[in-house]
Amino acid sequence: MEFDLQPIKAATVEAKDSSAEEILDEQIKTLVNIAGRVTLNGPTETVKVKGKTLKKQEALFTDNTGPVRLVLWEQDTTKMQSGQCYSMTNVAVKDYNGTNYLTLTKHTKVNAAELQVDRQDVAVDNGKQMQVAFPPEGINYVQQYLSCNKCHAKVMDRPKKIIKCSECGLTQLKSKCSSKIIASILIKTDKDTMSLNIFDNIIEELYTLYKEQDGDIDKLFTELTDDDVTEILLTVNATVIFNDKKNASTVIKL
Numbered sequence: 337m338e339f340d341l342q343p344i345k346a347a348t349v350e351a352k353d354s355s356a357e358e359i360l361d362e363q364i365k366t367l368v369n370i371a372g373r374v375t376l377n378g379p380t381e382t383v384k385v386k387g388k389t390l391k392k393q394e395a396l397f398t399d400n401t402g403p404v405r406l407v408l409w410e411q412d413t414t415k416m417q418s419g420q421c422y423s424m425t426n427v428a429v430k431d432y433n434g435t436n437y438l439t440l441t442k443h444t445k446v447n448a449a450e451l452q453v454d455r456q457d458v459a460v461d462n463g464k465q466m467q468v469a470f471p472p473e474g475i476n477y478v479q480q481y482l483s484c485n486k487c488h489a490k491v492m493d494r495p496k497k498i499i500k501c502s503e504c505g506l507t508q509l510k511s512k513c514s515s516k517i518i519a520s521i522l523i524k525t526d527k528d529t530m531s532l533n534i535f536d537n538i539i540e541e542l543y544t545l546y547k548e549q550d551g552d553i554d555k556l557f558t559e560l561t562d563d564d565v566t567e568i569l570l571t572v573n574a575t576v577i578f579n580d581k582k583n584a585s586t587v588i589k590l
């Protein structure tokens with residue numbers, strides 16, 4: 337993220353009308369006026385950018401010439417509905433790894449529009465999802481940690497009542513921090529092995545399945561130890577879907 341020290345005056349901004357196809361060849365930092373359909377891609381994420389915690393929403397802008405990635409930040413993440421068409425002015429063209437994408441500026445105006453966009457969305461995620469049959473080959477590690485009440489970062493578990501988050505500085509009661517679990521599993525693929533991540537909610541769903549399958553462990557989810565979680569993951573029968581970031585997203589009962 338770049339922060340302009342000298343804000344551009346609205347009157348001096350000159351945006352040009354542009355199509356998705358043209359945007360891909362456009363100079364970065366150009367401002368464009370566009371009209372087309374916006375499709376939100378996945379949920380709003382929280383990401384760290386230079387020490388700041390920001391809300392980020394991945395989206396796809398599609399007009400009749402093609403699709404362009406659109407990245408929405410902070411208050412912009414709630415400005416648009418998925419599948420709706422909009423006309424937008426003063427949208428910035430930026431570049432990530434040599435590919436242009438769009439992001440809103442403070443001069444951007446967004447208006448819902450009645451448009452006919454014949455082109456279908458390119459399914460960006462398709463083919464990158466993986467279905468994995470559980471149990472996996474092995475467990476790289478299981479780690480339980482406390483998460484900050486404000487920024488959700490991992491906080492150091494010190495033998496103290498009160499702890500301070502090293503990311504956002506929030507001082508908080510340790511007993512009020514929520515406890516999280518992450519597990520890294522190893523699976524065999526055609527040619528190689530691969531490590532994948534599983535987080536709390538999916539582990540909890542797998543634990544419910546495990547109990548339905550007459551597993552030996554019978555405790556509250558919050559009382560599970562790392563060894564319990566390891567045993568559950570290595571014995572449960574299920575199909576788990578992983579997204580393109582190698583994180584578990586859905587459990588399918590067998």
Ligand SMILES: [Zn+2]
Binds near residue numbers: 487
């Ligand atoms: Zn924090």
